[in-house]
Amino acid sequence: MEQLKELLFQLCSAAGTPGDENLAAQQAKQALEPYCTDITIDHMGNVIAFMGDPHAERQVMLDAHIDQIGMIVTQIDGDGFLHVAPCGGVDRRVLPGAPVTVYGNETLTGIVCCLPPHLVEDDGNKVEPVDKMAVDLGLTKEEAERKVSLGDRIIMKCEPRTLLNHRVSSAALDDRAGCAAVIRCAQLLHDKPLKCGLTILLSTREETGSQGAKTGAFRIFPTEAIAVDVSFADQPGVAAYKCGKLGAGPMIGVSPTLDREMKDKLVHIAKDEEIPYQMEVMGGSTGTNADAIGTTQSGVRTALISIPLRYMHTPVEVVDLEDIERVAKLMASYIHHR
Amino acid sequence: MANIKLLEQLCALRGISGDEEAVRDFIVEQITPYAERITIDAMGNIIAEKKGAKPAKTKLMLNAHMDEVGLIVTHIDDDGYLKFAAVGGIDKRVLCGRSVIIGNGVHGVIGAKPIHLLHSEERGKAVPINDMYLDIGASSREEAEKAVHLGDSVCFHSLFDTQNGMIRSRALDDRAGCAILIDMIQSELPYDMTFVFCVQEEVGTRGSRTAAYQVQPQAAIVVETTTAADIAGVPSEKHVCSLGKGAVISFMDRGTIYDRAYYDLALDTAREEQLPYQIKQAVAGGNDAGAIHATRDGVRTIAVSLACRYLHSAVGQIAQDDFHSAEKLIMKLAARIAGSEQV
Structure with missing residues (x-):
């Protein structure tokens, strides 16, 4: 579990906002190197790695997205403050006063401007939209313009932390937790011969519309695919029927858009191997890469496994390492099973 | 020069109001070789008497608070x-x-x-x-x-970052003040002075009330941080004070009307010593001065603050230049007050 945590923390500590995933991609590539051959980063930034038999009829693809939500610099104002737009679904309620990292031509520490209480109207109940917020680097306009370009990315600064019970907190666990599960699965499969081909796709731009998974799946065109993402875990204030339980195992997706047979097989294997699991039923679109992968080329049979996660899209997302390990085991058994 | 390394050590310590022990222990350790006498009172305040080259003509107390929100x-x-x-x-x-x-x-x-x-x-x-x-x-x-x-x-959880001439950290309010006072105790002073590091400022300036009662000063300088609103979206008339423009001198806030002669003296000192300063442009906020100036039969009090953005949040920001120049101004002002007879 310590090794998995180390992997996860390394992945979370490398920045990768949509369209600018290279730091995270390099970190993931390095983690895959002991297990895979032909690791490439394609022109969409996707990390693609292969193991197993390239000539087998059965070609499985595991997908997790490598990008994380962030912000993008849209303007530098006369006083050197950076004005920004969201890059993915940023929760503006966590931004005021937050420390951030700006990836300019050097790495800069900034703070999201927050009005002092005596200037706040409406008792501080209103949170401005992201495009009305600004980032303070403590620089003049000229200095800021030398160090930052429009289009540079910003992420919230938050170090990974260990909580009780194998639980951890970090920014970017959506979906580095999924990336860690896929890498861990490759590790589990490493020393056994595979009867199928296995391609790992760590895809870019999920948070802005799954363009990485769409093009990556086109390139790979597997016979079947499993997308690994995160989904809502139980937390105060959220109705129990809307979420899974943290620490209760993989959430196996059920939806009209997902392959039923694959889902049944995953459930069967989970029961057989005594891997705790839970069902996540959706009425249509899953809001994950599975939606895009399924309709690639002439169609790809696709399943979805989710890791329960609390506080999605905040810098303090929480997952249980046990859940990641179980997702990896479930996928490894699925790949071996036939 | 004020000591940024010392400030980093102070900011790394956790000490919310009523739980200041770690900060207190560290400060005592820092000042023990330099102070004549150190007492910890029943509230947990540190009262340190520092010998200068000469006895003071006015008994001066310098104050900073150890606690944080x-x-x-x-x-x-x-x-x-x-x-x-x-x-x-x-x-x-x-x-x-x-x-x-x-x-x-x-x-x-x-x-x-x-x-x-x-x-x-x-x-x-x-x-x-x-x-x-x-x-x-x-x-x-x-x-x-x-x-x-x-x-x-x-x-x-916080960071301590000194990029681009700034200092970004949790608890700058008021570890920055503590750092300045420690640095003064560790240097040669022209007159005897008393330094107090107080508890419970953030929950009603309670520590300074009892500290001032015991010290019985004739004059006090409160060394603090104060809200700077010079950020995006705020018109300049509402900035209160700005980073990089020097120590902030207050004439009045919501707890205190400051001693007029000392206010003038602070401005004169800054001008004559050619140190940058700014006047706090709002009657807002409050600090230990509120308790100190109304102690016993009254204490002539002035506050010198550092402009700080995002004061009571996970990470505040002050300018390094302000930190250094404010310390110089406080040293000069303290010498002038302690070296003058009360009339």
Whole structure:
């Protein structure tokens, strides 16, 4: 579990906002190197790695997205403050006063401007939209313009932390937790011969519309695919029927858009191997890469496994390492099973 | 030059109001070889008498507070989540999404409902403090109770960053003041002076009340941080003060009308010593001066502050130049006050 945590923390500590995933991609590539051959980063930034038999009829693809939500610099104002737009679904309620990292031509520490209480109207109940917020680097306009370009990315600064019970907190666990599960699965499969081909796709731009998974799946065109993402875990204030339980195992997706047979097989294997699991039923679109992968080329049979996660899209997302390990085991058994 | 390394050490210590022990121990260790006499009073204040080259003509007390704003654990629920109350004036808008450290070092987070599950009107609304809770990863009350206790202090995790001429950290309010006072104690002073490092400023300037009572000074300089609103979207008339423009001198705030002659003396000193200064352009906020100036039969009091953005949040920001020049001004002003007879 310590090794998995180390992997996860390394992945979370490398920045990768949509369209600018290279730091995270390099970190993931390095983690895959002991297990895979032909690791490439394609022109969409996707990390693609292969193991197993390239000539087998059965070609499985595991997908997790490598990008994380962030912000993008849209303007530098006369006083050197950076004005920004969201890059993915940023929760503006966590931004005021937050420390951030700006990836300019050097790495800069900034703070999201927050009005002092005596200037706040409406008792501080209103949170401005992201495009009305600004980032303070403590620089003049000229200095800021030398160090930052429009289009540079910003992420919230938050170090990974260990909580009780194998639980951890970090920014970017959506979906580095999924990336860690896929890498861990490759590790589990490493020393056994595979009867199928296995391609790992760590895809870019999920948070802005799954363009990485769409093009990556086109390139790979597997016979079947499993997308690994995160989904809502139980937390105060959220109705129990809307979420899974943290620490209760993989959430196996059920939806009209997902392959039923694959889902049944995953459930069967989970029961057989005594891997705790839970069902996540959706009425249509899953809001994950599975939606895009399924309709690639002439169609790809696709399943979805989710890791329960609390506080999605905040810098303090929480997952249980046990859940990641179980997702990896479930996928490894699925790949071996036939 | 004020000591940034010392400030970093001070900011790394956790010390919310009423739980200042770590800060106090560190300061005592720093000043012990340099102070004539150090007492810790019943409240936990440090009172340090420092010998100068000459006896003072006016008994001067310099004050900074050791405590910082934070949270306190008030309840542990059946699922192992912790409820909390704010200690000091923490703004609810800066709490969500922060990672914190509880009691003896247990990590926790203040989460928020996922944005995907919010109604559109909820997305632009700050989460009320009563709806927030700390998640330490416990899955039951029993598990949580083994790790934390009711009444445990909660601090933000923070960084200490000195990029681009700034200092960004938690607890600059008022460890910056403590750092300046420690540095003064560690240097040669022209006159005898008394330094107090107070507790419980953030919950009603309680420490300074008893410290001033014991010290019985004739004059006091409060060394503080004060809100700078020179940020994006705020018109200049509402900036109050600005980073990089020197020490902030107050004529009045919500706790104190400052001694007029000392106010003038502070401005004259800055001009004559060619040190940058600015006047606080609002009657807002308050600090230990409120308690000190009305102690016993009254104490002539002035406040010299550092302009600080994002004062009571996870990370504040001051300018390094201000930190250095404010220390020089406070030294000069202290010498002038201590070296003049009361008339």
